[in-house]
Amino acid sequence: MDAVFRALADPTRRQLLDNLHARNGQTLNALCAEMDMTRQAVTKHLAILEEANLVTTLRKGREKEHYLNPVPINEIAERWIGKFERHRLDALSDLKKRLERED
Amino acid sequence: MDAVFRALADPTRRQLLDNLHARNGQTLNALCAEMDMTRQAVTKHLAILEEANLVTTLRKGREKEHYLNPVPINEIAERWIGKFERHRLDALSDLKKRLERED
DNA sequence: TTGACATGCAACCAAATGGTTGCATATTAA
DNA sequence: TTAATATGCAACCATTTGGTTGCATGTCAA
Numbered sequence: 001m002d003a004v005f006r007a008l009a010d011p012t013r014r015q016l017l018d019n020l021h022a023r024n025g026q027t028l029n030a031l032c033a034e035m036d037m038t039r040q041a042v043t044k045h046l047a048i049l050e051e052a053n054l055v056t057t058l059r060k061g062r063e064k065e066h067y068l069n070p071v072p073i074n075e076i077a078e079r080w081i082g083k084f085e086r087h088r089l090d091a092l093s094d095l096k097k098r099l100e101r102e103d
Numbered sequence: 104m105d106a107v108f109r110a111l112a113d114p115t116r117r118q119l120l121d122n123l124h125a126r127n128g129q130t131l132n133a134l135c136a137e138m139d140m141t142r143q144a145v146t147k148h149l150a151i152l153e154e155a156n157l158v159t160t161l162r163k164g165r166e167k168e169h170y171l172n173p174v175p176i177n178e179i180a181e182r183w184i185g186k187f188e189r190h191r192l193d194a195l196s197d198l199k200k201r202l203e204r205e206d
Numbered sequence: 207t208t209g210a211c212a213t214g215c216a217a218c219c220a221a222a223t224g225g226t227t228g229c230a231t232a233t234t235a236a
Numbered sequence: 237t238t239a240a241t242a243t244g245c246a247a248c249c250a251t252t253t254g255g256t257t258g259c260a261t262g263t264c265a266a
Contacts, residue, residue, distance in 0.1 A: 002114055009112030010254085011105055029212065041255050043214075062212050062263040113224085132242065144225055146244075165233040165242045 004072045007052035012037075013045050017054065020068040027063045107175045110155035115140075116148050120157065123171040130166045 007013055012035070019034055020026060028046070032039045046066060049055040053072050058065045110116055115138070122137055123129060131149070135142045149169060152158040156175050161168045 005108075005112050005117070009108050012254085014108070027212080037254090038256065039213080040215090040257085044254075064213070115224085130242080140224090141226065142243080143227085143245090147224075167243070 001072075001075075003048075003052040004054065004076060007048050007054055008073075010045070010048075013049055016042070016045055016049060017068060020055065020066055024067055025058075025065045027060075027065055029063075031066065104175075104178070106151075106155040107157065107179060110151050110157055111176075113148065113151075116152055119145070119148055119152060120171060123158065123169055127170055128161075128168045130163075130168055132166075134169065 015035070016031060019031060028039065028043065031046070032042045035042050046055060046057075050057060054069055056067045056069045058067065118138070119134060122134055131142065131146065134149070135145045138145050149158060149160075153160060157172055159170045159172045161170065
């Protein structure tokens with residue numbers, strides 16, 4: 001969970017997820033082609049995404065294919081965001097009332 | 104959006120959100136009491152949460168009350184996570200098929 | 207088998223991050 | 237008015253982060 005949040009914090013890594021979402025199973029070189037940095041930098045980002053289980057890889061000869069794994073993101077939506085979202089309206093109305101009371 | 108992800112990346116800040124979720128409208132000192140670090144460190148974290156619009160503050164004399172704002176989290180759920188979640192089952196079955204094909 | 211290509215590993219570096227301490231300011235209460 | 241309390245601001249520091257370069261390894265194809 002912690003690793004997922006940390007992984008999602010970086011815009012480059014979110015872009016990598018976007019790229020994989022657009023075309024799944026891309027090789028490292030293919031992903032690098034769309035990124036404005038060295039291959040090694042992209043490798044590090046992908047390692048962090050893999051660590052967070054957001055990306056799954058599949059060795060294919062000398063190539064490595066990368067697949068988006070939506071499960072951890074789904075878990076955030078269900079477990080963590082849901083907690084706040086559940087009380088969203090309550091919290092908003094509480095805040096509104098409180099602010100109005102202060103005027 | 105970027106600021107929200109960055110803000111959520113830190114466990115201390117998620118704990119602050121948890122604390123506010125448990126009891127909304129806490130003052131800085133109240134929040135500090137539950138955190139194992141200096142007041143100034145907590146202040147910085149709260150500033151980042153405010154910057155990300157995850158926390159709203161209300162000056163009350165010499166005190167400052169902090170309120171959880173669930174809207175940005177809700178936006179993540181709707182805009183960003185939804186995008187991947189929508190194709191969750193597809194992606195999973197794709198991956199499964201692919202892995203089976205490789206065996 | 208050998209050259210080209212895809213990826214892996216490690217050292218290194220600048221900048222950002224998360225924390226500290228010290229002092230300043232503003233408000234409440236005696 | 238003055239002491240205590242609540243917060244703000246700034247300098248400073250260690251570690252992490254995001255990037256680089258250089259070289260090693262493994263696989264495909266001629």
